[in-house]
Amino acid sequence: MIVIDKISDVRNIIKEQKLSGKKIGLVPTMGYLHEGHLSLVRIAKNHSDFVAVSIFVNPIQFGPNEDFDRYPRDLERDLKLLEKEGCDLVFAPSVEEMYPSELLTTVNVDKITDKLCGAFRPGHFKGVTTVVAKLFNIFTPDIAVFGQKDAQQVAVIKKMVEDLNFPVEIIKAPIVREVDGLAMSSRNVYLNPEERKAALILSKSLKEAEKLLLNGEKNANTIIKKVNEVLNSEPLCKVQYVSCVHPDTLEDLTYIKDKALIAIACFIGTTRLIDNILWEEKYNAKVYDEI
């Protein structure tokens, strides 16, 4: 496994791999890897011949009052995990390598970034699309894998790729959960034992939404109300939003036709957690089968 921190080294290695006919897979991460990330690496391996993982805690996607400084980092541990997965290349650049001069250029996706997390994290998605555009230009990957846990991120990146004609296929990977249902997140490490237990309320509330959907409930407000009720039953949980939207356009649904994304964000203590389920009628079965 090659570990590098210079953009020019990435370009040289990728060029060589491409010349030998290899299909390049990219998994962009902020490190502090968990099973969710590793599942992305496995999916990338199934869809490409040379898998690169970037590890970069991207400052421009954090708000001024967010957790950039205390975001968990452990490169040594990450490298061991990636080595075990058979990852081919790890790119772990410094902030200076990624932003060497005053950044004047940004990539922005309108509208679908105003909702869900975007409504509460102004500038967040502009930071995400800008760094992902940079990574796409550095790696020129054939495929890139993103986790469904950040459902809005996937929708935003897919729209960016479509609008700007990036020559890359975006693969969406299912949410990976702890055995008790909590969606895996690097931020789970912030939770104390009491909060860790309380955090189960997120997946529990979505399980209730799923029950309603399986029973044929089509009214988005009924589902939103139920999810809110369950979340509010937990004293340590403060709801930020509960939304029922179309998974591609992120437009609010009133009536659920073929598919819906039920997405939630809550504070458990001071830790902000997100989770979601993707409902697709056409499968006539639950997509949310990991809990």
Place this chain on the structure above:
Amino acid sequence: MIVIDKISDVRNIIKEQKLSGKKIGLVPTMGYLHEGHLSLVRIAKNHSDFVAVSIFVNPIQFGPNEDFDRYPRDLERDLKLLEKEGCDLVFAPSVEEMYPSELLTTVNVDKITDKLCGAFRPGHFKGVTTVVAKLFNIFTPDIAVFGQKDAQQVAVIKKMVEDLNFPVEIIKAPIVREVDGLAMSSRNVYLNPEERKAALILSKSLKEAEKLLLNGEKNANTIIKKVNEVLNSEPLCKVQYVSCVHPDTLEDLTYIKDKALIAIACFIGTTRLIDNILWEEKYNAKVYDEI
């Protein structure tokens, strides 16, 4: 020479060319080609093995009161000229091909787009950088050639490429002029004979600036004042701006050190024309030697 209008065809052809080891050169244009454009094609041929020219009058870079509808177009004539130059591929897409769904994603360069033309054409450069990002992603060229006549455009695109790590080298081509000094522009066709004659005041005013620079003048305001005086001596000419800036950062200069861009925009009748000279002390000679 291949002539196509579908993005998927471009991708297939470029992929084939790259597999056979060819270096790709791109010349993005809005068509209605003149000697200036053809000089870009020649430069591209000197720096690559397969030269593609895009012809696309990009609606999103025109303001609501600008000349998108009446912008001159003559694809048949353009193709003949490009064939003669030995161009390999022409991509002339429809607006629908380039913008098939609601465009939510834009690429924006801050600060340096607020000055010069950007101050008078709000949104213009956002339209330029967005379409150029699309073209870069469609062609994945090794080099791309832009004319120095749109000096701000070159600076903005260079900054976009640097900030977003586009894997392309930007080559700046010198201004090509008519024998009497008028900088070539597709918009020159708007000028009636009287205006055509009056339009010479632009290059004449820059010639005066050059004389001052050659005589050692370092004070930007002295040069700006002189250029304004010359331009205002022509009754058909209405000055929009005369600026003396650093050619990369486009920051206003008060004192000229090593290099300077003297850029002007004027209306001759209802036609907006731009011109500029690039001064580089280190050559100790005029760069502006085409008039």
